[in-house]
Amino acid sequence: MSFKEIIDKVVADGAAYCDIRKEHWNKTSLTLKDGVPEMVAQGEEEGAMVRVFYGNGWGCVGTNDLDDIQETANRALTMAKKSARYKESETDLADIEINQDKIKIPMKEDFRDISAEEKLSFLKELEYNLSKNFVKSTDIRYRDSLVEKEIITSEGTHIQMEIPRLVAYLIVTGKSDTIQRASEGTGGTGGYEITEKTLDKTNVVLDRLETLLEASTPPSGKMPLIMDPHLAGVFSHEAFGHAAEGDLVASDNSCLKGKLGEKVASDIVTIKDDPTMEGYGSFPYDDEGTKTRNRVLVKEGTLNDFILDRENAWKLDLEPNGGARAEDFRVKPLVRMSNTIMEPGDMKFEELLEEIKGRGVYAKASSGGQVSPAQGTFQFNAQESYLIEDGEIVKPLRDVSFNGFTLDTLQNITGITDKLETGIGHCGKGQTAPVSDGAGHVLVSEVMVGGRE
Amino acid sequence: MSEKLIESAKEIIGKLKGRGLDGDVFGVNCRNVEYGIKKGELTDSSEYDDVGLGIRVLKDGKLGFGFCTPGYEEKGVKQAVEFSKVSQKIDLKFPEEEHVPKVETFDSKIEQVISEGKGADFTQELIDGCVSYAEDITPTMGGVEIYLGSEIVANTNGVLLEKKRTAMLGSVMATIPGEKTSITASEKEVSKKSDIDFKNVGERSAEKVDSMRNEVTLPEGDIPVMLESRSLNQLLGFGLIPSFNGENVRKGKSVYSDKLGEDVAHSHLTLKDDPTQDWGIGSSPFDDEGVVSRTLEFISHGILKGFMYDLKEAHKSETESTGNAIRANFKSPPDISERNLVLRGKDTPREELLPDGGILVDDIMGAHTANPASGDFSIVATPVWLIENGEKKGRIEGVMLSGNLPELLKTIQLADDYKKTYMSLGGRSLKLDTPSARVDDVIVSGK
Numbered sequence: 082m083s084f085k086e087i088i089d090k091v092v093a094d095g096a097a098y099c100d101i102r103k104e105h106w107n108k109t110s111l112t113l114k115d116g117v118p119e120m121v122a123q124g125e126e127e128g129a130m131v132r133v134f135y136g137n138g139w140g141c142v143g144t145n146d147l148d149d150i151q152e153t154a155n156r157a158l159t160m161a162k163k164s165a166r167y168k169e170s171e172t173d174l175a176d177i178e179i180n181q182d183k184i185k186i187p188m189k190e191d192f193r194d195i196s197a198e199e200k201l202s203f204l205k206e207l208e209y210n211l212s213k214n215f216v217k218s219t220d221i222r223y224r225d226s227l228v229e230k231e232i233i234t235s236e237g238t239h240i241q242m243e244i245p246r247l248v249a250y251l252i253v254t255g256k257s258d259t260i261q262r263a264s265e266g267t268g269g270t271g272g273y274e275i276t277e278k279t280l281d282k283t284n285v286v287l288d289r290l291e292t293l294l295e296a297s298t299p300p301s302g303k304m305p306l307i308m309d310p311h312l313a314g315v316f317s318h319e320a321f322g323h324a325a326e327g328d329l330v331a332s333d334n335s336c337l338k339g340k341l342g343e344k345v346a347s348d349i350v351t352i353k354d355d356p357t358m359e360g361y362g363s364f365p366y367d368d369e370g371t372k373t374r375n376r377v378l379v380k381e382g383t384l385n386d387f388i389l390d391r392e393n394a395w396k397l398d399l400e401p402n403g404g405a406r407a408e409d410f411r412v413k414p415l416v417r418m419s420n421t422i423m424e425p426g427d428m429k430f431e432e433l434l435e436e437i438k439g440r441g442v443y444a445k446a447s448s449g450g451q452v453s454p455a456q457g458t459f460q461f462n463a464q465e466s467y468l469i470e471d472g473e474i475v476k477p478l479r480d481v482s483f484n485g486f487t488l489d490t491l492q493n494i495t496g497i498t499d500k501l502e503t504g505i506g507h508c509g510k511g512q513t514a515p516v517s518d519g520a521g522h523v524l525v526s527e528v529m530v531g532g533r534e
Numbered sequence: 535m536s537e538k539l540i541e542s543a544k545e546i547i548g549k550l551k552g553r554g555l556d557g558d559v560f561g562v563n564c565r566n567v568e569y570g571i572k573k574g575e576l577t578d579s580s581e582y583d584d585v586g587l588g589i590r591v592l593k594d595g596k597l598g599f600g601f602c603t604p605g606y607e608e609k610g611v612k613q614a615v616e617f618s619k620v621s622q623k624i625d626l627k628f629p630e631e632e633h634v635p636k637v638e639t640f641d642s643k644i645e646q647v648i649s650e651g652k653g654a655d656f657t658q659e660l661i662d663g664c665v666s667y668a669e670d671i672t673p674t675m676g677g678v679e680i681y682l683g684s685e686i687v688a689n690t691n692g693v694l695l696e697k698k699r700t701a702m703l704g705s706v707m708a709t710i711p712g713e714k715t716s717i718t719a720s721e722k723e724v725s726k727k728s729d730i731d732f733k734n735v736g737e738r739s740a741e742k743v744d745s746m747r748n749e750v751t752l753p754e755g756d757i758p759v760m761l762e763s764r765s766l767n768q769l770l771g772f773g774l775i776p777s778f779n780g781e782n783v784r785k786g787k788s789v790y791s792d793k794l795g796e797d798v799a800h801s802h803l804t805l806k807d808d809p810t811q812d813w814g815i816g817s818s819p820f821d822d823e824g825v826v827s828r829t830l831e832f833i834s835h836g837i838l839k840g841f842m843y844d845l846k847e848a849h850k851s852e853t854e855s856t857g858n859a860i861r862a863n864f865k866s867p868p869d870i871s872e873r874n875l876v877l878r879g880k881d882t883p884r885e886e887l888l889p890d891g892g893i894l895v896d897d898i899m900g901a902h903t904a905n906p907a908s909g910d911f912s913i914v915a916t917p918v919w920l921i922e923n924g925e926k927k928g929r930i931e932g933v934m935l936s937g938n939l940p941e942l943l944k945t946i947q948l949a950d951d952y953k954k955t956y957m958s959l960g961g962r963s964l965k966l967d968t969p970s971a972r973v974d975d976v977i978v979s980g981k
């Protein structure tokens with residue numbers, strides 16, 4: 082039976098909706114640790130997920146055995162029926178435009194045509210550039226993946242798309258009195274041409290590590306903070322973006338619930354999440370077959386939109402905007418971000434510095450963090466930081482972490498510079514999604530900085 | 535369910551031997567079932583089946599890796615051979631046949647739970663337990679996860695091992711809606727057996743959030759800190775365990791390099807990796823390279839005893855594998871990891887750990903930002919309660935903790951509430967059996 086026939090049968094058995102998402106993956110990963118290829122793997126795999134909506138219940142079943150989709154669909158229907166017994170409140174899918182489309186994101190240079198030897202020699206070149214006397218250890222990671230997807234729904238949508246992605250990470254470690262680590266990643270949606278950007282990053286990580294090795298521990302307390310574009314991008318994604326995910330909003334797990342049209346940030350703040358722009362998190366259709374569009378989440382300080390899949394758009398009475406993404410065919414799509422950008426402003430970096438009277442911190446690049454979208458709280462660590470005194474950068478700091486309430490912090494943004502820079506990331510929400518984020522330099526008038534002093 | 539997998543593994547080993555090559559196969563056949571709660575209701579039901587094999591081959595002294603699904607063995611072997619060309623030279627010896635210990639890891643009742651779709655019923659029990667506690671408390675997130683799987687390791691030395699594992703997890707985040715921000719607390723229970731009292735997990739989450747209604751301020755001055763096991767676990771996982779990784783030790787990225795045999799912790803403290811513990815969350819009779827499981831002591835009565843190795847790192851460090859090879863899935867080559875971490879020591883009844891009051895930290899944010907090399911951490915603690923006369927006086931917002939994990943071990947006091955659990959954070963998953971503990975050498979700061 083064809084996928085179309087399987088879907089028709091599930092609908093004939095009483096389901097309100099059914100879709101099948103089939104994926105074929107081609108992946109390569111290379112890791113060069115201290116010049117030694119530690120992990121090299123290459124492989125192909127394929128599989129599919131069947132989603133069935135019955136009554137108010139869902140059943141989603143994924144498999145990597147494509148000979149057995151009929152059985153997989155039966156299991157999804159059984160699961161949806163059982164789940165419907167417990168699901169009392171009404172739910173539905175908001176309407177979308179029905180599309181038949183075939184789309185291929187181009188690779189200027191197809192990474193499948195580059196031999197493993199050649200990829201490895203590129204990593205060795207990076208390694209060579211990172212060999213400095215203060216570098217104790219290097220870790221260079223390369224990943225490329227090409228996914229061919231086919232999404233067929235009981236409503237007639239039929240999307241076929243090919244999405245290539247590539248990412249490379251540089252991690253260096255050095256030692257003074259303690260061990261310090263600096264990392265940078267580059268990546269994008271496209272082909273091997275993306276690696277051109279990686280070479281420039283070697284100097285960035287080297288400078289960062291050298292700085293960290295002579296850095297002191299930070300002060301703690303409330304103070305002004307300048308975030309560099311990478312950290313501000315991560316802040317926009319983590320602290321704000323997650324709270325703007327429609328599933329969290331609709332299930333009362335977001336501090337932005339009920340705030341549409343309200344002021345949530347200072348007037349100079351505009352944040353968008355745009356899968357259609359160039360970036361590591363780009364895609365033309367989401368995993369429900371909805372055509373993607375730019376989402377302006379905050380417009381000049383006012384909450385303007387959420388990231389939405391079809392069910393949560395229905396619950397919130399808004400329009401789906403292509404927010405459903407699944408890591409692969411094993412799992413169901415969730416509401417996820419794509420390329421999250423805080424729009425640049427009109428200031429210069431020096432002007433931000435001048436705003437700081439007394440003590441402040443300039444923090445660059447993130448080394449991780451955690452957020453609670455429900456409580457609207459965040460905690461981040463910066464990779465590289467500097468102490469500011471009366472508008473002057475005084476000395477480097479390490480292990481700087483800061484935390485606060487997202488909405489307070491957005492209100493406290495008093496300056497944004499005019500140059501956008503973007504970075505890449507892997508967003509975790511039970512599933513991993515390739516994303517990018519970006520901003521200008523951002524001045525926050527007050528945030529809680531915590532150090533080890 | 536694993537016949538197909540075993541046949542496929544045998545075919546691969548046959549193909550390797552046919553080419554005169556050494557190698558091994560790791561195969562998985564598993565089912566993962568998940569039910570999700572949102573806004574007090576069961577909203578999501580999903581599951582996936584995974585079957586596949588990871589192949590390692592040693593060609594001209596270089597180790598290649600590839601993966602495939604049953605039926606595509608030839609392609610998988612070819613890929614591994616092809617990729618060995620860009621790999622490092624390493625004289626890896628795959629394990630020989632050896633006696634495999636019996637470790638309890640499989641509860642056949644879980645097969646039934648899956649076939650009857652009982653996970654949906656369990657999810658409803660979680661919900662019922664939570665909502666029955668108080669009118670304004672809702673389970674806003676959480677759910678039930680069920681795992682049933684079979685894993686095999688085979689190699690060209692004739693080893694063919696199979697292990698079957700089951701697991702269940704129930705979790706609830708209970709919420710009291712608020713003006714500016716809502717109050718939330720969560721509870722989680724994990725077991726290899728079908729023995730979780732889901733209703734009770736729901737009740738406990740509600741009871742916890744109920745005790746957070748009242749906000750109090752952090753007292754001035756030094757204050758004793760008690761960490762619930764899940765906070766301690768995260769700090770151990772990110773600030774300490776990386777220092778027991780043989781590779782980090784060899785490369786000087788561990789605080790414990792050159793410290794074997796030295797006093798590194800309180801003399802009552804023992805920290806070990808014990809995959810032979812029956813029903814341990816991370817237990818199994820052999821690791822993902824087919825090395826037979828044994829107990830590995832990291833710290834015994836305060837003295838640094840050992841580090842963990844897989845086959846590759848053992849070769850580089852000129853020692854033996856400790857059976858600490860773990861694969862995230864069949865598509866990844868093995869990596870060094872703790873398996874079933876056990877923390878033991880002289881313990882004090884939980885209620886007596888804070889005789890003069892203090893703060894109780896339920897959970898922390900940002901443990902994965904701890905410096906894995908130094909053990910330094912600076913994290914947000916939430917929820918936190920002020921404890922006076924053994925009672926929760928209210929929650930404290932905005933508490934930050936900072937310190938150094940290896941230093942904490944020198945004065946840590948364990949409670950007697952040992953708990954088996956699992957957590958996944960920052961791309962890592964940890965399986966542990968630990969108690970809550972009092973830690974004195976941390977800096978506590980408030981907002």
Ligand SMILES: [Zn+2]
Pocket residue numbers: 318319323507508509
């Ligand atoms: Zn994220």
